[in-house]
Amino acid sequence: MINDKQLGRQASTPPSPRQAQKPASATVRVIHRLFGNQRELTTNLSLLSMSLPGIILLFIFAYLPMLGIVIAFKDYRFNLGILGSEWVGLENFRFLFGTDAAFRITRNTLLMNVLFISTTTACALVVAILMNEAYRSRMSKYYQTMLFFPYFISWVIVSYFVFAFLNGQTGLINRWIDALELDRIAWYRSPQYWPAILVFANLWNGIGFSSIIYLAGILGISPELFEAAKIDGAGKLQQIRFITLPMLYPMIIILTLLAIGRIFHADFGLFFFLPRDNPLLYSTTDVIDTFVYRSLVELGEISMAAAAGFYQSFVGFLLVVGANWVVRRVNEDYALY
Amino acid sequence: MTVSTTGQPAHLNRYRVQAYLGRFAVHTVLTLVGLTCLIPLILVVSISLSDELRLAKEGYQLLPVGFTTFAYEYILQEPGQILRAYGVTAFVTAFGTIAGLLVCSLLAWPLARKDFRLRGPLSFYVFFTLLFNGGMVPFYILVTRYLGLKDNIFVLILPYMVTAWYVLIIRTSFAQLPPELLDAARIDGAGEWRIFFRIVVPLSKPVLATIGLFFVLRYWNDWFLALLFIDDSSMYPLQYLLYVLMANINIMAANPQTTGMPIPTLSARMAMAVLAFGPALFTFLLLQKYFVRGITIGGLKG
Numbered sequence: 001m002i003n004d005k006q007l008g009r010q011a012s013t014p015p016s017p018r019q020a021q022k023p024a025s026a027t028v029r030v031i032h033r034l035f036g037n038q039r040e041l042t043t044n045l046s047l048l049s050m051s052l053p054g055i056i057l058l059f060i061f062a063y064l065p066m067l068g069i070v071i072a073f074k075d076y077r078f079n080l081g082i083l084g085s086e087w088v089g090l091e092n093f094r095f096l097f098g099t100d101a102a103f104r105i106t107r108n109t110l111l112m113n114v115l116f117i118s119t120t121t122a123c124a125l126v127v128a129i130l131m132n133e134a135y136r137s138r139m140s141k142y143y144q145t146m147l148f149f150p151y152f153i154s155w156v157i158v159s160y161f162v163f164a165f166l167n168g169q170t171g172l173i174n175r176w177i178d179a180l181e182l183d184r185i186a187w188y189r190s191p192q193y194w195p196a197i198l199v200f201a202n203l204w205n206g207i208g209f210s211s212i213i214y215l216a217g218i219l220g221i222s223p224e225l226f227e228a229a230k231i232d233g234a235g236k237l238q239q240i241r242f243i244t245l246p247m248l249y250p251m252i253i254i255l256t257l258l259a260i261g262r263i264f265h266a267d268f269g270l271f272f273f274l275p276r277d278n279p280l281l282y283s284t285t286d287v288i289d290t291f292v293y294r295s296l297v298e299l300g301e302i303s304m305a306a307a308a309g310f311y312q313s314f315v316g317f318l319l320v321v322g323a324n325w326v327v328r329r330v331n332e333d334y335a336l337y
Numbered sequence: 338m339t340v341s342t343t344g345q346p347a348h349l350n351r352y353r354v355q356a357y358l359g360r361f362a363v364h365t366v367l368t369l370v371g372l373t374c375l376i377p378l379i380l381v382v383s384i385s386l387s388d389e390l391r392l393a394k395e396g397y398q399l400l401p402v403g404f405t406t407f408a409y410e411y412i413l414q415e416p417g418q419i420l421r422a423y424g425v426t427a428f429v430t431a432f433g434t435i436a437g438l439l440v441c442s443l444l445a446w447p448l449a450r451k452d453f454r455l456r457g458p459l460s461f462y463v464f465f466t467l468l469f470n471g472g473m474v475p476f477y478i479l480v481t482r483y484l485g486l487k488d489n490i491f492v493l494i495l496p497y498m499v500t501a502w503y504v505l506i507i508r509t510s511f512a513q514l515p516p517e518l519l520d521a522a523r524i525d526g527a528g529e530w531r532i533f534f535r536i537v538v539p540l541s542k543p544v545l546a547t548i549g550l551f552f553v554l555r556y557w558n559d560w561f562l563a564l565l566f567i568d569d570s571s572m573y574p575l576q577y578l579l580y581v582l583m584a585n586i587n588i589m590a591a592n593p594q595t596t597g598m599p600i601p602t603l604s605a606r607m608a609m610a611v612l613a614f615g616p617a618l619f620t621f622l623l624l625q626k627y628f629v630r631g632i633t634i635g636g637l638k639g
Contacts, residue, residue, distance in 0.1 A: 035454050044454050046529035047447035051459060054444030057499045060484075061476075062466040068475025082478065127370060133363045145625060146371030149378075152621045153614055154558035156576045159583055160610040161377035164384055164397050170603060172380060175396040204374060212629055236359055268561070273580065292473050297565065302474065309472035317469045337464060 072310035076302045092307035101291060105308070109287040112195065112271075113263045116202045121256060123203060124210035125248070129240055131211060132218045148208030155269030158201060162274050166197070191284040194275060198285065201274055202267070210255075217251045218244055254327050254334040261323030261336075264316040268293065288312045385409070385608035392603045408604035412612070418570070418578065419609070425490070426557060426575040433494040434552040437503075438545060442511075445504045446533055449511035466501045477565055492566045493574060497555060503548050510544035511537060547627045550620065557617050575613045582609060 035041040072092055074085040096102050127147065134140050150158075165172050166187040174184045187193060221244065229239050266287035275285040277294075288308060295305035320336075328335040380399055384392065388403030395402055412419060447453045448460055476496075486492040514537065522532050538545065563577035573581065583606075621628070 040452065040454075043452065043529060047450060047453045048455065050443040050529070050533065051447045053440045054499045054504070055459070055462070057440060057495065058463065058466060058501075060479075061496045061499070062470060062501075064479050064483075065471030065475040066469060067471070068479055069471050071475060071478065076478070078482065081482065082475075127367070130363050130367050133360070134367060137364070139364060139367070143367045143371050144629070145622065146374050148625065148628070149618060149621055150374055152554050152558070152617055154560060154576050154617075156560050156580045156583070157610050157614045158377075160579070160607060161381055163583070164377070164380050164607065170392060170396040172397045172399070175398075178396075204377070207370075208374070235355075273583070276583065289473070293564075296474055296477055302478075306474045309474040313470060313472045320468050336467070 069306075069310050069313060071302070072306040074303075074306075076306065088303075092303045093311070096304055096307040096311070101286070102308075104283065105286055105288045105291045108284060109266045109289075110263060112198060112266065112287065113259075115195065115199050116206075117256060117259045117263075119199055119203050120206050120210050121252065123207055124214055125245075125252070127207060127211040128214035128218055129244060131215050132244075133236070135215075135219070144208070144212070147211060150205050150207075151209045153205070155267075155273045158205065158270075159273035159276065162197070162201060163276075188276065188278055189280050191281045194281055194284045198270060198274065202270060205270075213255070214248065214251070217248050221247045250331050250334065253330055257323045257327050257330075258336065261320035262316070264312055264319055265289065381607045381610055385604055385611050387604050389602075389604050397603075408608035409612075411605055412608055418573075419575075419612070421571060422573050422575045422578040425493075425572055429490070429493045429559075429574060430553055430556040433497060433556040434549055436494070437498040437500075437552045438549050440498050441500065441504050441548065442507050442538070442541075442545065443533070444499065445507035445511055446537060448504070448508045449514075463501050463504050473565075480566055487566050488569045488572060489566075490572060493559070493562050494556070496562060497552075497559070500555075503551060507541070507544055507548055510541055514540055543627070543630065546624070547630060550624055550627055553620060554617055557620075579609060579613055582606065 032041065035044045068082055071082050071085065073087060073089060074082070075088045075091070076082070076085045080086075131140065131143060134143065153161075163171070166174075168174065168184070168186055168188065171187070173187070177184055185193070187197070225243050225247070226239055229243055234242065266289045268289040271285055271287045271290050272293065275281040277290075278285075288311070292305045292308045292312070295301040295308065324336045376399070380397065383399060383401045384397050385408050386401040386404055386406065387398070388405050389407070391402045444463065448456060448463065450456065453459075480492060480496075481487045486495075518536055518540070519532060522536055527535065558576060559574065560576035560580055563572075563574050564580070567573060567577065570581075
């Protein structure tokens with residue numbers, strides 16, 4: 001806490017008082033036009049200096065990569081760098097969309113995200129309504145903890161969990177199948193089961209988070225509405241159907257639209273660690289993000305990776321902007337911007 | 338049965354029974370859902386406490402078979418790699434959280450100030466990163482070729498330090514501070530930096546605690562940056578080490594230091610996972626209320 005004093009002084013020194021009083025030069029006048037009088041100028045410069053570290057970090061790690069997407073139109077060579085590599089126009093995209101992979105990863109990404117959004121929304125709503133009913137009970141806190149903790153377990157750890165259930169010889173599920181005297185299933189070699197496994201894992205991970213958001217929404221509904229309904233003789237189910245859900249509709253619509261805005265981005269960890277990057281499962285588990293990673297790091301096909309990455313960023317951006325435009329029309333308060 | 342024992346009409350009594358049944362159903366469903374969430378955790382902990390030979394024979398069980406802590410003893414006996422990974426993760430988490438909180442809140446404060454002339458453009462500058470990003474490929478090339486940060490410990494910290502979402506949440510909270518306090522400090526001649534550290538930060542402990550915890554878990558749980566940028570095995574963070582162990586499932590069996598000892602591969606693997614998520618889970622349990630508050634304040638709109 002010693003240097004905040006020093007920094008404070010430093011930040012307030014640059015505009016000397018003499019300059020402000022004399023008929024100022026053109027630049028100084030522009031500065032004052034922008035930032036107001038001397039005191040305002042000092043304040044603004046201090047605030048600007050505070051935000052500087054953040055501005056620089058964002059520039060390096062967010063804005064430079066944005067500019068770097070031009071490599072999708074180049075034949076990238078490591079020794080030539082981004083600027084030096086040859087411009088090839090849409091060649092990389094022609095190459096990407098000429099493969100089966102392009103269709104597969106697009107389909108998987110969209111399909112799995114649609115499944116994730118619908119299952120999570122439906123289950124989170126049910127859980128939130130139940131949690132609201134149990135809100136006064138002592139147990140409420142424990143339910144919340146149990147449902148919420150998976151959100152903070154990393155996908156790497158979850159892959160251990162899934163492995164404990166599904167591995168061929170010792171896995172719990174196959175032991176249960178044994179107990180029922182059915183045929184064992186080679187989970188890690190059967191792509192047809194993976195959409196369901198991933199949906200379940202995603203639900204397990206996200207239900208606590210989503211249900212807490214909806215619970216906050218329910219708790220925000222005016223209790224008078226429920227009182228009035230009760231006096232009119234409405235039962236619990238009727239209250240849920242005619243008050244809770246309609247009051248939550250804007251929230252549901254908006255959260256869903258925002259999720260649709262991100263539908264082109266898959267949760268890399270979920271799709272990479274749980275199927276353990278197993279080529280036998282690619283037909284149902286390979287998504288744009290895992291494809292980009294594999295092309296980039298494992299296969300070294302940088303142009304392919306760059307084209308797929310650009311495709312994702314570009315369509316993803318259009319979707320976010322589109323979703324937000326719709327949200328604004330529904331309810332301006334909920335729009336992202 | 339037209340009149341019940343309490344003297345009330347039957348339909349009122351039935352209403353009460355229904356209410357009890359309803360409450361019972363609510364608690365049953367919630368308990369079941371909660372237990373479903375817990376089962377993977379129980380399974381993994383049980384495996385880690387099970388006897389290796391019986392695991393191989395009987396498979397994984399929900400309760401420990403032949404209770405033993407041998408897997409943990411085994412891991413902690415030869416701690417080299419794991420201890421290093423713990424060290425890397427602890428450093429990254431501590432440094433990243435403190436530095437990230439500082440940079441994010443310093444960025445959030447001007448954005449919360451109505452008298453900051455660049456507020457509009459700067460908000461957009463921060464916010465736009467939520468809408469669009471360059472993706473993995475340019476990021477990878479930037480870090481490896483242009484910044485030369487491959488196999489540098491700071492590559493695990495710097496990219497996450499400014500997260501637009503956190504900045505927006507902190508800004509929302511800062512904007513609710515009573516302006517009278519700031520005016521009073523200004524009249525006393527305090528500069529902007531002093532106001533920030535002496536007034537804004539102490540008054541915003543709840544939101545800073547929330548975001549701090551988000552940072553802690555983000556850094557603790559991160560494997561992504563190591564996956565892209567760390568090849569040197571002495572700099573593996575915990576999560577990435579776990580991934581490597583999972584990817585090469587026999588790596589433990591191949592460990593030459595363990596010759597002559599029964600190698601608890603099945604249980605040790607799960608014991609590793611427990612050791613990795615243990616601290617994160619503990620942090621979460623201890624400080625859960627901050628998360629809930631953070632999500633309900635800032636989860637919907639920054």
